[in-house]
Amino acid sequence: MFLNDQETATDLLYYEAIAKTVVTLIRKTPDAPVTIGVHGDWGAGKSSVLKMLEGAFAEDDRVLCLWFNGWTFEGFEDAKTVVIETIVDELRRARPTSTKVADAAKKVLKRVDWLKLARKAGGFAFTATTGIPTFDQVKGLYDVATSFLAKPQDHVSIEDLKGVAEKAGEFLKEAPDESDNLPEHIHAFREEFKELLDAADIDQLVVIVDDLDRCLPKTAIATLEAIRLFLFVERTAFVIGADELMIEYAVREHFPDLPPSSGPVSYARNYLEKLIQVPFRIPALGVAETRVYVTLLLAENALGSKDPRFLNLLASAREDMRRPWKSRGLDRRTVEQAMAGKMPPDVDQALVISAHVTKILSEGTRGNPRQIKRFLNSMMLRHAIAEERGFGADIQRPVLAKIMLAERFYPDFYEQIARLAANHPDGQPEALRRFEEHVRAPAPEEDDDEKPAAKGGRKAARSAPAPLPAEAMEWEKNEWAKGWAAIDPPLTGVDLRPYVFVTRDKRSSLGGLAAASHLEGLVEKLMGPTMMVRGAVGEIAKLTGPEPEEVFEAIRGRILQDDNFAAKPKGADGLVRLVEAHPALQRRLLEFIRELPVAKVGSWAASSWGACFTDTGIAAEYQTTLRSWAEQTENSILQKAAQGISKLQRG
Template identity: 80%
Template structure:
């Protein structure tokens, strides 16, 4: 019934082309080490591409493909040695019958043990770049540990130090005298690692590193440096799946004293480009690709991934996506042709939904496959709930999808519709009818409204008509609402009450889709005092664009629930901080300011936004708002504050 959010086994987005390109690159650079980056936002499909890459190497005995998930080892004391140890262990498991591999792997692991021992010893002058002590430092640890056995102290047992001394002693006995300086350590490890590859008898070692952008900065940087310093040898290839913006953020956090830039490119970007030689960026889905994706997801869900009709449709989609700029997005004619002229009811409904929601869903999710899938999952979940409660026949998927688009991307608009539907005797709000008719048939609608307005006025219903006109006028100022009203299906003569009921099943504080718990926690911090907001800086910076929008919508909704606005409401400081870190939200913040009830506002409304309105156009529009506030007369406190802030801005 529902769509799995894990790496997909079926390539619905034709990402196989990216995987095949990476395979060709690896095959053509057999004698050279290479690092390849597969970049994209969270939910863009990086892990799916990496799984396809792994599958491409399956069955090739000359290529050994290993999988390393950085997030799995989050929280380990020394991520560098964990990376090294994991890869050596995987090599040993891949060649279980080779005595030579076992022997050399044991030698390499002993050196890794020395590295771990050195890290745990404490008090070393570790280098910032590698975190590796010199040979003399480890030798000093050994001598200290050996002598310590005679007079053990209470806080460390003799057994602990004996084991440490034995490990350090084993290494020192086997170590080359020339290994006293740091470069020699690195060269020795690389030499031993190459011997291990020779023993494994492979033409190429391919290590796939996934979920690196989910790690804390320290872990992400340690993983990348382990790859470059120790494992970057001939016949090795590393394919790293990560959002490059998150890795740049990790670089800035790990090296806070870096200057801001080096010419046109930041130091953080230069660092990333040094570590990753060949970047592949997974593009966001365009409108046509979104339509194809939605259709395929729903068709696969209805028919099954092994159904011959679905496979025929998938082949047609792949052919269509070869030239996405020419794509019609799997229109009905293409689907009918792929399925031999007979379109199952479920697929027909998938076509209807994809045609209707594509534009807004593509723009709202910024073409992110995971966000699209979550929307569809929520859609199917709600229809299933309606069926279980016994009113499934009152719910039509296309109508539900349209209502959910408003809920997800314009929550205030949705709340108005929900309120109007709940209070209308038939669940068919006059405002919705009037707005849709105005958008679809502006001339006819205006004539009808004039006639109906005159009739209602004669019946003494001028107050109701005025309320309807006010809401329609407000919606008519918003291009999103206009596009929504123009979408099929029309909601005229549709009882919206069952749709409102089934979409009000939110269990978290976040609107629309089921939200991750870390977002709920962040919202609570941003609703807190200033110090708590400042403490959430790292979490804010790690948000993806869709997540930042979700947090913004939640904060906005909770702020607007306040009855009093004379003092600054909780959440405003958090909202400002969020928009400052994610400047793409500036326009949405400006719309929020416009929505504030002028008659209730205190001085904070004029003075709180300077930090986040950095875009010149947004700043100019905010000055227009301040000017309007300074000229109004119903709120003297706001008038005076807005006048003062506007004058300060002019002087600045």
């Protein structure tokens, strides 16, 4: 049994509090229209919150709650009309026997037909605010369509234009006197929709819009523009689940001629804030919350979601998460009490694993629940494979989790360990043993440098420790590797060959795991010439979740593998564009720069990165690296370049 990656049926993160707050807000403003945003990164749990919200209205006959998934309608010719038609159709289904609802729905759908009419024209402008064609636009459409029918062009479908002309002709016959007045169109649409709500006899219409951040910019903007038509219709509430950054990107892509912002907030952000009146942001999990989440996931997997012991544990976890800043995670005593004093082995192991992997997993996934769940799923799948192959007893989950942490967050480090383990007769690399001992050794006391001999009065000099193996010396320079070596369980004396075997997936350039073809294609573009890299900016911006890190690691690995740094290597410009679009990668870029062999790099290394570091702390660390290059004497070309850059910055 593995962990379902869909919207969770069990609220392990106490997101119910967010859902209840949204429900309360909607119920306390029954007459006023409201648009609410549920924001969060990819995999943060937005859809789970929206499902809880939908469930809260399920038993209320006076509230009609509709679910609209924008991604489902990706590729439709006009997502805007799809949104409106879906809402109207759902209202008709809710009251299937009502002639009032049917008549009111027809009136609204007739106005929707105008949208389709203008879309058919292919080049007739919509108004910027609503997308509804004016009377003059439709009249022009009718004239053009009839003229094309008289003299058809090779690239125009006669059937399409005939249908357009008929539709336009019908509209012109029925058009009221004020049809050329755009505000009247807007007012009429909203009034007709109010009549539809009255006919349906409901107190509120709640429309949940999910997965909007997965859509292409065209679909996302069309959906948002449709929602704008309802902004002043009483008794309507829209709840939009989306990552704000992706929606801002969609706005910039759809409106490329927007002027640069003259204030602290971009036009793209202003667009979103005017549309969404009340934003809720789902916070990333902290270290303690990650530990609770991992424990609950594994305990639910072991016991089942209906087991009284698990329900007791879930209740304790919720109480703990009421004040997460005070939480230390679920400790053994709390879990034992929930288990009624008898700890099942799988739950005991869940506690061990959560204690071991929490810190690095929290930092590596940045508190993202979906990435945490996928890590655990992968771990359980690999353990199951080992059991099916007959060596499950050789695999301990805490050790497997530690190995997988290296594989997931520092693939080059993992590759070295795997290679050393495979080449050692007992699968116990000496370099890893020495590295762990070095990291875990207690710091010497300040007055312990010299100790007196037993009888002589002379002081015996403290013996210098043996130098570390070359691999361990490189690992010692990396803070992540040292943190990894310090966590339990230690791997000294463990035969790592079974673990290497069970984590041996199909290799690719992306961090060691089989990767999606679109990421492989993007890596190739970012490894290409400057013009190709610039052309990939749009694809870079669409990366979500762990994808930016995977692409970064793929490019980084290929650059270091080439081992040619006199001239700027292919991929360096790609890293710059990637970090500019995803500033969270700044730390990784700094680590990459520090990995460059000082003796081999050319002047390009000193002048290629400065604009990437917008974080003041990381920028300061980069300046320290630049100063060290300016002071070293091993590489005069790099030295002069670094000195020149430093001088320019001071000037």
